[in-house]
Amino acid sequence: MELTSIPGVGEKTADALQDLDDPEGALERGDVAALARASGISPGRAARIARGAIRRNYDDAGNITATPPARNIYQEALSLLQERTVTDYASQRLETLYPSAARTRIEDVRERTRTAMERDPSPAVRDALAGVEPLSEPTDLRIRDRCLATRDAETYAKAREAIPEVSVELVEDARTLSELARGYATVVVLDESFAGTDLEGDVRIEPDALDDPSSVVPERTLAFFAQNRDTLQAAARVHRQAGLDAPCDLGALESALSRLDTDGEVRGDEELDRLTDAVNDIDAAVSEAERVANDHLREAIEERDVTIEGTDLLSLVERGAGVDSLLQRELADEYDAAVAAARETLVETLGLRDTKSIARRAFGDEPTYPVEHDESVINRLRTELTAARDRRATEQKHELAADLAGMREDCEQLVERALELDVDLAIARFAADFDCTMPALGGEGFAIEGARSPLLDVPFEAVEPVDYEVTGVTLLSGVNSGGKTSILDLVALVVVLTHMGLPVPAERARVGRVAELQYYAKTQGTLDAGAFESTLREFGELTTSVSEDRPVLVLVDELESITEPGASANIMAGILEALADRDATAVFVSHLASEIRETAATDIAVDGIAAEGIEDGELLVDRSPVKGQLARSTPELIVEKLADEEADEDAAFYQSLLEKF
Numbered sequence: 001m002e003l004t005s006i007p008g009v010g011e012k013t014a015d016a017l018q019d020l021d022d023p024e025g026a027l028e029r030g031d032v033a034a035l036a037r038a039s040g041i042s043p044g045r046a047a048r049i050a051r052g053a054i055r056r057n058y059d060d061a062g063n064i065t066a067t068p069p070a071r072n073i074y075q076e077a078l079s080l081l082q083e084r085t086v087t088d089y090a091s092q093r094l095e096t097l098y099p100s101a102a103r104t105r106i107e108d109v110r111e112r113t114r115t116a117m118e119r120d121p122s123p124a125v126r127d128a129l130a131g132v133e134p135l136s137e138p139t140d141l142r143i144r145d146r147c148l149a150t151r152d153a154e155t156y157a158k159a160r161e162a163i164p165e166v167s168v169e170l171v172e173d174a175r176t177l178s179e180l181a182r183g184y185a186t187v188v189v190l191d192e193s194f195a196g197t198d199l200e201g202d203v204r205i206e207p208d209a210l211d212d213p214s215s216v217v218p219e220r221t222l223a224f225f226a227q228n229r230d231t232l233q234a235a236a237r238v239h240r241q242a243g244l245d246a247p248c249d250l251g252a253l254e255s256a257l258s259r260l261d262t263d264g265e266v267r268g269d270e271e272l273d274r275l276t277d278a279v280n281d282i283d284a285a286v287s288e289a290e291r292v293a294n295d296h297l298r299e300a301i302e303e304r305d306v307t308i309e310g311t312d313l314l315s316l317v318e319r320g321a322g323v324d325s326l327l328q329r330e331l332a333d334e335y336d337a338a339v340a341a342a343r344e345t346l347v348e349t350l351g352l353r354d355t356k357s358i359a360r361r362a363f364g365d366e367p368t369y370p371v372e373h374d375e376s377v378i379n380r381l382r383t384e385l386t387a388a389r390d391r392r393a394t395e396q397k398h399e400l401a402a403d404l405a406g407m408r409e410d411c412e413q414l415v416e417r418a419l420e421l422d423v424d425l426a427i428a429r430f431a432a433d434f435d436c437t438m439p440a441l442g443g444e445g446f447a448i449e450g451a452r453s454p455l456l457d458v459p460f461e462a463v464e465p466v467d468y469e470v471t472g473v474t475l476l477s478g479v480n481s482g483g484k485t486s487i488l489d490l491v492a493l494v495v496v497l498t499h500m501g502l503p504v505p506a507e508r509a510r511v512g513r514v515a516e517l518q519y520y521a522k523t524q525g526t527l528d529a530g531a532f533e534s535t536l537r538e539f540g541e542l543t544t545s546v547s548e549d550r551p552v553l554v555l556v557d558e559l560e561s562i563t564e565p566g567a568s569a570n571i572m573a574g575i576l577e578a579l580a581d582r583d584a585t586a587v588f589v590s591h592l593a594s595e596i597r598e599t600a601a602t603d604i605a606v607d608g609i610a611a612e613g614i615e616d617g618e619l620l621v622d623r624s625p626v627k628g629q630l631a632r633s634t635p636e637l638i639v640e641k642l643a644d645e646e647a648d649e650d651a652a653f654y655q656s657l658l659e660k661f
């Protein structure tokens with residue numbers, strides 16, 4: 001795939017993407033998290049690139065939101081979904097959903113949405129999802145107890161490239177090889193020519209080692225699983241809890257992972273634990289053995305009366321013999337028992353097996369008081385135990401790596417499915433939280449029934465449902481705070497969600513295909529001449545851009561505020577006529593609906609959000625616009641109320657005011 005053919009991807013970005021493991025796959029999957037791992041590419045940019053790739057695949061002209069308020073609605077829709085994700089991945093992945101102009105794209109997302117809406121976002125699944133994140137590659141793995149050796153310069157270069165985790169050494173002959181073996185626990189020789197040579201230490205002749213690096217460094221396989229262990233365990237839990245089809249045997253994976261520590265060491269092996277503890281506890285065990293022996297001996301000596309004949313004493317003194325020889329002569333049996341206790345304590349405390357006889361030699365038969373160990377024997381014991389521990393660890397690593405090696409691809413799928421489930425669950429929760437349905441696609445304009453906006457400043461439970469259908473060009477009139485702006489937001493939201501392929505917050509909805517959503521929010525106050533001119537230009541361009549194959553939905557909120565009322569009524573009438581001529585769909589909210597209708601040369605439909613009356617100073621409003629009915633304005637309603645309520649002479653004044661409406 002030519003990466004530069006994706007909209008928004010230049011040479012530099014393409015180079016950065018090319019360094020990823022599988023840039024095409026990441027683009028195909030819309031894997032924003034993977035794309036964001038390319039150097040210099042932020043998650044926001046990664047999402048734009050993924051959207052660009054989708055647009056190219058679907059030959060899609062792009063996002064239908066054509067104005068800042070339309071884009072805000074899209075952002076709000078996205079936030080409502082993103083708030084319902086557990087993982088960062090799903091949150092970023094949702095950014096690849098955009099309101100598309102391509103029917104095939106919308107249909108593809110709708111298919112996924114239907115499946116997503118059937119999923120059950122149970123707390124147990126969400127809990128498990130909290131532990132899942134995209135897999136990562138371990139870096140800087142260095143193995144220091146092994147090295148590779150060769151006398152061939154070419155093999156040396158190949159080895160450095162194939163197995164960078166260990167040192168590679170150039171050797172000249174058997175002597176230099178033996179020297180090397182003294183510095184490493186294991187030396188793997190890559191040259192056949194050394195076979196048959198008598199070498200000291202753990203030197204292995206393995207000319208094919210470079211073909212299977214994990215035979216030399218099982219840590220390479222293990223490091224990936226160790227680094228991602230918690231994520232993989234969580235992804236397995238997600239599969240169990242959600243009843244998802246797993247790509248591999250979850251039990252086998254979980255049991256293999258339970259034998260691995262996050263630092264890549266094998267755990268749960270009794271023999272390895274025994275040897276590790278023995279190496280760690282050796283000094284403490286030696287002290288304990290000495291203490292046991294000396295306690296024994298001290299007690300024995302304390303309890304004994306030693307009788308010594310004068311001649312013996314003399315001869316002892318003459319020979320310069322110390323108390324040791326007295327010990328040997330008088331307490332030989334006790335000494336033997338004390339040493340036996342010391343040996344037993346050392347062997348027992350360290351749980352020794354193969355190295356028992358070495359350990360026993362740590363306490364000599366020659367009587368001394370206090371009983372002391374032979375440090376050189378203990379050093380030998382330490383060396384033997386350490387070597388046995390390392391051998392066992394490496395064996396175990398090979399075994400575990402062999403179990404896990406074949407599972408890598410399945411694990412990648414396992415995590416991907418779990419993360420994608422989070423995307424589905426966010427959609428399912430959004431649909432459930434806002435009582436959504438899948439809208440029907442097609443026809444002219446739009447029709448919504450029982451629609452409730454999640455964008456209002458009131459809690460969703462308090463939102464009153466709205467029905468509204470528009471085909472063609474319509475003015476929407478209504479009392480102050482009747483909910484006109486809220487309806488434009490709601491219509492924009494429903495249109496955006498529909499074109500994203502998502503469900504909409506309504507009992508029923510039908511949305512005609514739109515190539516552009518042109519939403520203009522109310523301006524704050526009159527525009528100066530320059531701003532007024534550029535606004536007019538915008539509408540000029542807009543009215544000429546509408547055509548049958550470029551259906552445009554125009555939503556405009558109180559355009560009259562851009563200039564003085566008379567002029568703005570004329571301008572709006574003109575824009576509406578032009579849009580009506582081109583069969584566009586448009587809703588213009590305005591307090592000048594009646595003036596505009598009078599000015600316009602063609603018939604313009606007017607709908608109204610009507611107040612049913614005033615109660616305690618509050619308007620009672622039916623939020624669904626009434627078709628074909630100009631709503632009475634708030635001032636008119638208040639004058640009418642005063643005309644009804646006031647005493648005779650005042651009532652006449654209010655009556656005359658009312659007649660002017």
Ligand SMILES: Nc1ncnc2c1ncn2[C@@H]1O[C@H](COP(=O)(O)OP(=O)(O)OP(=O)(O)O)[C@@H](O)[C@H]1O
Nearest residue numbers: 457458462463464479480481482483484485486623
């Ligand atoms: N469907 C609804 N359910 C509940 N409350 C609503 C609904 N629609 C609007 N409201 C409430 O009415 C308030 C005013 O709504 P909105 O701003 O849409 O009215 P408006 O007709 O555009 O007002 P104005 O004529 O002053 O511009 C909202 O902030 C919201 O609190």
